[in-house]
Amino acid sequence: xxxxxxxxxxxxxxxxxxxxxxxxxxxxxxxxxxxxxxxxxxxxxxxxxxxxxxxxxxxxxxxxxxxxxxxxxxxxxxxxxxxxxxxxxxxxxxxxxxxxxxxxxxxxxxxxxxxxxxxxxxxxxxxxxxxxxxxxxxxxxxxxxxxxxxxxxxxxxxxxxxxxxxxxxxxxxxxxxxxxxxxxxxxxxxxxxxxxxxxxxxxxxxxxxxxxxxxxxxxxxxxxxxxxxxxxxxxxxxxxxxxxxxxxxxxxxxxxxxxxxxxxxxxxxxxxxxxxxxxxxxxxxxxxxxxxxxxxxxxxxxxxxxxxxxxxxxxxxxxxxxxxxxxxxxxxxxxxxxxxxxxxxxxxxxxxxxxxxxxxxxxxxxxxxxxxxxxxxxxxxxxx
Amino acid sequence: xxxxxxxxxxxxxxxxxxxxxxxxxxxxxxxxxxxxxxxxxxxxxxxxxxxxxxxxxxxxxxxxxxxxxxxxxxxxxxxxxxxxxxxxxxxx
Numbered sequence: 265x266x267x268x269x270x271x272x273x274x275x276x277x278x279x280x281x282x283x284x285x286x287x288x289x290x291x292x293x294x295x296x297x298x299x300x301x302x303x304x305x306x307x308x309x310x311x312x313x314x315x316x317x318x319x320x321x322x323x324x325x326x327x328x329x330x331x332x333x334x335x336x337x338x339x340x341x342x343x344x345x346x347x348x349x350x351x352x353x354x355x356x357x358x359x360x361x362x363x364x365x366x367x368x369x370x371x372x373x374x375x376x377x378x379x380x381x382x383x384x385x386x387x388x389x390x391x392x393x394x395x396x397x398x399x400x401x402x403x404x405x406x407x408x409x410x411x412x413x414x415x416x417x418x419x420x421x422x423x424x425x426x427x428x429x430x431x432x433x434x435x436x437x438x439x440x441x442x443x444x445x446x447x448x449x450x451x452x453x454x455x456x457x458x459x460x461x462x463x464x465x466x467x468x469x470x471x472x473x474x475x476x477x478x479x480x481x482x483x484x485x486x487x488x489x490x491x492x493x494x495x496x497x498x499x500x501x502x503x504x505x506x507x508x509x510x511x512x513x514x515x516x517x518x519x520x521x522x523x524x525x526x527x528x529x530x531x532x533x534x535x536x537x538x539x540x541x542x543x544x545x546x547x548x549x550x551x552x553x554x555x556x557x558x559x560x561x562x563x564x565x566x567x568x569x570x571x572x573x574x575x576x577x578x579x580x581x582x583x584x585x586x587x588x589x590x591x592x593x594x595x596x597x598x599x600x601x602x603x604x605x606x607x608x609x610x611x612x613x614x615x616x617x618x619x620x621x622x623x624x625x626x627x628x629x630x631x632x633x634x635x636x637x638x639x640x641x642x643x644x645x646x647x648x
Numbered sequence: 649x650x651x652x653x654x655x656x657x658x659x660x661x662x663x664x665x666x667x668x669x670x671x672x673x674x675x676x677x678x679x680x681x682x683x684x685x686x687x688x689x690x691x692x693x694x695x696x697x698x699x700x701x702x703x704x705x706x707x708x709x710x711x712x713x714x715x716x717x718x719x720x721x722x723x724x725x726x727x728x729x730x731x732x733x734x735x736x737x738x739x740x
Binding site: 361362363364424461462469470471472473474475477480481483484485487488491492 | 652653654655656658659660661662663664665666668669
């Protein structure tokens with residue numbers, strides 16, 4: 265069934281898009297997302313997908329056009345990074361509130377300034393509270409697989425929300441790895457036909473979409489939106505189980521890596537999880553009780569699963585690839601909330617901002633009990 | 649208001665079905681001028697009907713008949729787009 269190819273994360277996602285064959289893709293290029301849409305546009309030009317690509321004038325327009333298309337009744341995908349997501353942010357909130365099941369590939373890149381094109385997660389964290397689902401891939405295979413899972417999750421009747429599939433800029437988007445692709449014909453059967461309850465172009469059932477909500481109703485609509493994203497944890501497990509049946513590749517909202525009896529654990533998002541796994545293997549071979557908790561679904565944050573996975577771990581270190589100046593880094597804040605009252609010792613560090621590498625030696629130092637609030641920073645760190 | 653719905657009783661994404669536009673008599677917002685038509689000049693191009701941001705232009709089949717002021721905010725777009733000068737804005 266599967267066909268192993270040497271692909272970058274960007275190319276792998278473009279293949280997923282070709283196989284999904286969305287109706288509409290409004291998109292604006294930006295590094296390091298560009299290879300995704302460039303590769304996909306070539307597929308469309310070569311007749312390998314029937315998608316209408318809308319070459320919009322900005323990311324604000326890309327998301328606006330995506331909302332229109334998705335609510336009209338067209339399966340819609342887009343892609344962006346960093347400043348593109350920042351420009352889009354206003355409309356991302358509206359996409360979530362209008363419950364538009366748009367799938368977006370995100371090549372994670374540091375926000376300006378100073379301007380930078382390399383990976384960190386500050387762009388994702390900018391829209392942390394927008395109400396969109398955010399799934400983080402560890403490598404190109406996961407970026408491909410999560411992109412196939414994403415439409416089913418976005419369009420799940422209990423969910424109906426945008427889904428972002430996040431992959432680390434350059435580290436994943438531009439690095440080639442062997443990727444197992446599904447057979448082309450298996451994908452439409454898995455993703456199924458697009459369905460939303462009230463397509464705007466159904467003229468036999470006219471609707472008003474995106475109305476004004478005054479103080480008497482705004483709060484209720486926000487609560488409804490929160491309930492939808494909360495339902496996405498269970499919906500993800502349901503869709504992932506079906507995906508695992510098809511591919512043999514299981515996914516969860518978290519991945520527990522050698523956490524059994526671990527005295528010390530690291531919590532991380534994205535490609536860093538791969539590096540941590542190598543170090544965990546090395547230290548486990550040396551008899552040390554260490555493990556990793558990888559968060560695949562950052563939004564919704566699976567707090568109950570995190571609490572269960574880390575129960576019994578003595579010391580937890582959360583690695584954040586984004587900071588929150590003047591406050592707790594975002595992943596650490598989530599884990600702290602999940603572990604409150606559990607008795608785990610919790611610390612954390614910010615690392616890798618603007619594409620700074622995190623080396624295995626840095627991870628060994630964390631497992632050895634080093635207490636640095638900023639890994640890889642020159643000079644005296646600020647308190648976290 | 650007496651009966652307000654709870655969050656889980658509301659339509660998903662605030663989608664209102666059926667569409668409620670006809671119930672909103674936006675003509676009540678009007679201040680100042682209203683459109684007046686000289687039907688003898690009308691070429692029945694229906695640009696006024698196309699451009700009207702609400703539903704203030706009335707038709708008989710595909711023939712222009714006049715205005716429904718319940719939906720006219722007095723914006724004057726119909727008078728602006730009329731290529732035959734058949735619509736003028738006049739004091740109400």
